[in-house]
Amino acid sequence: MTTSTPRPRASLGDYRAIARALRDEITAGRYRPGDQIPSERALAAEHGAARNTAREAIAELRREGLVIAKHGRGVFVRDRPRWMRFGRRRYSAAMRSSSELGPFGAEAIAQGRAPHVDSTITRAEAAPDVATRLGIEPGAAIVRRENWYFADGEPVQVGITFAPWHIVEDTPLADSADMGPEGIYGQFSARGHVITYIREEISARMPSREEAERMQIPDGVPVIDLWHTGIDAARLPFEVTHFVMRADSTALDYDMPVEEQ
Amino acid sequence: MTTSTPRPRASLGDYRAIARALRDEITAGRYRPGDQIPSERALAAEHGAARNTAREAIAELRREGLVIAKHGRGVFVRDRPRWMRFGRRRYSAAMRSSSELGPFGAEAIAQGRAPHVDSTITRAEAAPDVATRLGIEPGAAIVRRENWYFADGEPVQVGITFAPWHIVEDTPLADSADMGPEGIYGQFSARGHVITYIREEISARMPSREEAERMQIPDGVPVIDLWHTGIDAARLPFEVTHFVMRADSTALDYDMPVEEQ
DNA sequence: CAGTGGTCTAGACCACTCA
DNA sequence: GAGTGGTCTAGACCACTGT
Numbered sequence: 133m134t135t136s137t138p139r140p141r142a143s144l145g146d147y148r149a150i151a152r153a154l155r156d157e158i159t160a161g162r163y164r165p166g167d168q169i170p171s172e173r174a175l176a177a178e179h180g181a182a183r184n185t186a187r188e189a190i191a192e193l194r195r196e197g198l199v200i201a202k203h204g205r206g207v208f209v210r211d212r213p214r215w216m217r218f219g220r221r222r223y224s225a226a227m228r229s230s231s232e233l234g235p236f237g238a239e240a241i242a243q244g245r246a247p248h249v250d251s252t253i254t255r256a257e258a259a260p261d262v263a264t265r266l267g268i269e270p271g272a273a274i275v276r277r278e279n280w281y282f283a284d285g286e287p288v289q290v291g292i293t294f295a296p297w298h299i300v301e302d303t304p305l306a307d308s309a310d311m312g313p314e315g316i317y318g319q320f321s322a323r324g325h326v327i328t329y330i331r332e333e334i335s336a337r338m339p340s341r342e343e344a345e346r347m348q349i350p351d352g353v354p355v356i357d358l359w360h361t362g363i364d365a366a367r368l369p370f371e372v373t374h375f376v377m378r379a380d381s382t383a384l385d386y387d388m389p390v391e392e393q
Numbered sequence: 394m395t396t397s398t399p400r401p402r403a404s405l406g407d408y409r410a411i412a413r414a415l416r417d418e419i420t421a422g423r424y425r426p427g428d429q430i431p432s433e434r435a436l437a438a439e440h441g442a443a444r445n446t447a448r449e450a451i452a453e454l455r456r457e458g459l460v461i462a463k464h465g466r467g468v469f470v471r472d473r474p475r476w477m478r479f480g481r482r483r484y485s486a487a488m489r490s491s492s493e494l495g496p497f498g499a500e501a502i503a504q505g506r507a508p509h510v511d512s513t514i515t516r517a518e519a520a521p522d523v524a525t526r527l528g529i530e531p532g533a534a535i536v537r538r539e540n541w542y543f544a545d546g547e548p549v550q551v552g553i554t555f556a557p558w559h560i561v562e563d564t565p566l567a568d569s570a571d572m573g574p575e576g577i578y579g580q581f582s583a584r585g586h587v588i589t590y591i592r593e594e595i596s597a598r599m600p601s602r603e604e605a606e607r608m609q610i611p612d613g614v615p616v617i618d619l620w621h622t623g624i625d626a627a628r629l630p631f632e633v634t635h636f637v638m639r640a641d642s643t644a645l646d647y648d649m650p651v652e653e654q
Numbered sequence: 655c656a657g658t659g660g661t662c663t664a665g666a667c668c669a670c671t672c673a
Numbered sequence: 674g675a676g677t678g679g680t681c682t683a684g685a686c687c688a689c690t691g692t
Contacts, residue, residue: 146680171658182682187659195456195612197599203659204689215596223651331648335476336597336615336640338458341416351456354597354615354640363648379597379615387592387624388649390484407661432677443663448678464678465670 150179150189158198158209165211169199172207197352197380210350216243216288219385223317223327223362234315236281236289245283251309252278255297262294265331265361265372273297275306287347289377291360299323299370320362325370329363332386336379347378354379411440411450419459419470426472430460433468458613458641471611477504477549480646484578484588484623495576497542497550506544512570513539516558523555526592526622526633534558536567548608550638552621560584560631581623586631590624593647597640608639615640 154175157163170178175186190207193199201207221227222235240247256276263270277293293316300306305319312318317327339347339355349355355376362371415436418424431439436447451468454460462468482488483496501508517537524531538554554577561567566580573579578588600608600616610616616637623632 173658182684184683185681188680190659191452192602195599196601201659202690204657204691206658206690220649220651225652327651329648329650331646334595334617334645334647335643336617338456338613338615341457352599354599356595356597382596384595385592386595386647386649387590388481388647389590390481390588391486434677443665445664446662449661451678462678463671465672465676467671467677 147181147185147188147192150175150181150186151192154189154193155196155198158193163209165209167209168206169209194351197350200350215383216240216245216283216381217383217385220330220388223330234311240283243283246285248282248285250280250282253307253309254278255306256294258294258296261359261374262372265359266294266296266369268296275300277305283381287378288381289375290347291373291375293371293373295320295371299325317362320364320370325362325364325368327362327371328365329367331361331363331369332384333359333361334384339376343376347376349378356382356384358384408442408446408449408453411436411442411447412453415450415454416457416459419454424470426470428470429467430470455612461611476644477501477506477544477642478644478646481591481649484591495572501544504544507546509543509546511541511543514568514570515539516567517555519555519557522620522635523633526620527555527557527630529557536561538566544642548639549642550636551608552634552636554632554634556581556632560586578623581625581631586623586625586629588623588632589626590628592622592624592630593645594620594622595645600637604637608637610639617643617645619645 154163154169158169163169169175169190172183172186172190175181175189176183179186190199190201194201198210199207200210216236216239218235218239222239227235227238234249236249237247254276256274258266258268258270258272258274260270262274263272266274268274274294274297277295279291279293280287281289281291295305297306299320300323303319303323304311305316305323314321320327335357336354337357339349339353343349343355347355356379358375358377360373360375361369362373363369415424415430419430424430430436430451433444433447433451436442436450437444440447451460451462455462459471460468461471477497477500479496479500483500488496488499495510497510498508515537517535519527519529519531519533519535521531523535524533527535529535535555535558538556540552540554541548542550542552556566558567560581561584564580564584565572566577566584575582581588596618597615598618600610600614604610604616608616617640619636619638621634621636622630623634624630
């Protein structure tokens with residue numbers, strides 16, 4: 133386990149050179165989306181380097197989101213899925229009445245993907261994050277509706293909706309996944325809260341390990357972290373939803389007037 | 394250079410266990426933002442593992458954005474900076490007239506950070522991305538204004554603004570960094586284009602290596618990729634800006650009515 | 655089964671920081 | 674100069690995938 137010969141510096145052989153060579157071949161189209169790139173052992177031999185050095189080059193491309201490794205199979209150029217776009221129109225009355233699918237389902241269908249939603253509904257107490265946005269006291273009773281959104285069986289976003297209990301009491305909002313033909317905003321509307329304004333607070337970050345596992349997010353893919361607040365005609369917030377979305381399959385698209393109102 | 398003894402599997406010694414132990418200590422507050430965590434060599438000794446194994450554990454925390462390595466100094470729990478928030482108000486007339494700093498400068502000052510902008514202005518031809526959004530032919534003459542925005546000397550975002558040459562011709566927009574007291578939208582306004590609506594297309598991704606180097610973005614930090622289109626009262630786009638922002642120091646905050654107009 | 659990526663060892667030298 | 678992270682070697686065994 134001792135070493136003696138001063139290992140010859142590989143000609144250009146550091147991992148950055150290997151990574152750059154691969155990156156160039158990918159961006160030049162020499163390897164196309166879905167293609168397999170050479171194995172770690174092949175790259176090492178080709179560049180006269182140790183396998184770990186080739187591996188480090190691949191790790192860099194993974195961090196950049198360019199390739200994806202599949203255990204026992206190989207490393208492949210990432211095949212970017214088509215994007216699902218969401219914006220303010222998903223909250224419009226026209227959207228509500230024109231589709232029984234809800235905005236997620238409609239967008240998925242438009243992209244040729246099969247939508248599916250899993251819901252878990254519980255009663256809870258408002259955390260500070262939620263209470264501040266709803267304008268209620270921390271600890272106040274709320275409903276918590278956790279929805280997982282799938283496209284072609286793959287989870288692409290999760291949204292957790294919170295609303296004051298006194299609004300949802302004795303309505304399907306409190307305990308049912310079935311929101312009827314007008315969707316969740318139809319239910320709020322029936323309780324006197326017509327969604328009129330929205331506030332969207334957007335940031336991006338890397339997923340936690342738990343999020344990466346539950347949403348099957350590969351290396352090098354961040355998430356969009358979005359707090360959405362639904363506001364009624366009286367300018368009062370009545371509903372808050374915290375979305376976490378895979379950034380490689382989701383984009384947001386808003387248009388709006390610049391001035392107030 | 395050969396090995397013989399079947400290396401004893403470290404008790405729990407795989408890198409995930411080391412990473413989890415560190416992650417737990419960080420989230421529990423045992424290590425606080427800015428604190429240094431044990432060195433790779435110390436972690437390896439503590440867990441009876443090779444240094445590379447401890448190093449892999451640290452690599453995982455770096456990918457998650459939890460820690461940041463400083464060459465020759467150590468590995469530190471990341472200290473999240475205060476966030477700069479941008480929304481539709483940065484385009485309002487009130488914002489234009491109330492500040493000589495522009496929206497970036499105003500937000501930076503509000504966050505207690507010193508703003509600074511570097512500009513490079515050239516004449517160019519419209520790429521397809523730009524031409525589509527401006528509603529002009531690809532290859533048409535445009536001005537290209539590249540702005541780097543710094544807070545406390547750190548680059549936090551870059552925005553490249555494109556506008557048709559026939560609009561900017563013979564105005565400071567075509568060749569000057571100085572936009573006067575009303576800023577860039579004051580200049581467009583003087584040419585008959587009052588910013589009335591905006592369209593914001595938002596996604597997130599990992600930075601390219603070049604972006605990471607130029608913006609000094611550490612591991613585990615994504616960027617927000619934002620295409621902004623300025624639209625005048627006649628509903629015609631007159632300006633497009635492509636922003637790339639460090640996601641760990643920037644958030645977007647929009648409020649808007651749900652229905653058209 | 656052969657081939658792939660995943661993990662690990664026990665060293666080495668280099669580049670950087672700081673006292 | 675001592676200590677740190679950055680890079681690298683030349684092996685090893687494991688887990689997984691395909692034929």
